[in-house]
Amino acid sequence: MSPLEISTGEAVLFWVLAPLMVAGALSLLFAKRPVHIAVSMAGVMIGLAIMYIMLEAPFLGVAQIVVYTGAVMMLFLFVIMLAGVDSSESLVETIKGQRWIAVVGMLGLLVLVIAVVTRATLPPAVGLAEANADTNPVGVARLIFGDYIFAFELTAALLITAAVGALVLSHRRRLSPKIGQKELAEAKLAAYGKGGSAEGVTPPAGPGVYARHNSADMPALDAAGIPIDSSVVTVLRVRGQEAEAADLDSDRVARIATGEPMVPEIAPATETTKENEE
Amino acid sequence: MSLVNYLVLSGILFSIGSIAVLTRRNAIVAFMGVELMLNAANLTLVTFGRLHGDLHGQVIAFFVMVVAAAEVVIGLAIIVSIFRTRGSASIDDANLLKS
Known part of the structure; x- marks a missing residue:
């Protein structure tokens, strides 16, 4: 069996791929949003697939793309969308100093693995040509x-x-009768009839301040000039991407809040025409 | 370049995966750390397979892949059902046996 010779092309490809893969894997430690981590992990999986093909394992490379990038990471994305898209991670340590112990342990493991691998006497590489x-x-x-x-x-x-x-695990047994659109509307109207809040009976306020800012992150103002939080989409509120009305238009908001008329000089003539109309 | 570079890369990936499992609180992220460790082990298997001129490494990596796929399905189903009952995907909140 002749010893394996690794081509320059393979070496170049390795040195291009390896830093990218390590960078993608480091997002596991430093990225905040689970979605970013899942996408960069999918990138790492693609890099691994290319490496398998470089290592004369094309079947495994294709299986890696199909199974990991195609199925597993997309399943992760589904679950993130289902469960954890707005979950902010708590930074409280339940075990004191656990993070630093983990870092030290990881460095020890890294040094140990690299030392073993580099200092071991390996047989001459054979290659899979045969x-x-x-x-x-x-x-x-x-x-x-x-x-x-x-x-x-x-x-x-x-x-x-x-x-x-x-x-079985994801099946949920129904404990109460199913509440459809009709039942929900009837319950809301019944609650309103008994003097409850009008929420759900009248349409909710949409985002935006009329004629000024109608972007989705801008809360609407109610009659007293107070921002209505529920007018902004929940995701934006949870992420803290909601804009403050005062940021963009502070003096106008203050004027609304004090009850000052927005059009200060109303000509008497228009008032009389209004009265006439009424 | 020798095949040892692949083994070093695999060691780096394995360490990153292990520290993610140890430090991240989001169950989904910790689970991705497990996946990274499995993949690093697979890379080692394939590399040694090539080193020895033997396909057994690839076959074992293939079986690891199959088992990992099954494990991901079950793990994510558990995370989803915990999220449904506890309203949280944090691994510190799952203390039902303690309280």
């Missing part, structure tokens, strides 16, 4: 359906169990 003689998927299939056939059959049992388990 094993991949009938193309890589054929070689892998010979092993999977030969030596590993029992493990492969067990995999089928594992996958069906996982699918059923996910269905």
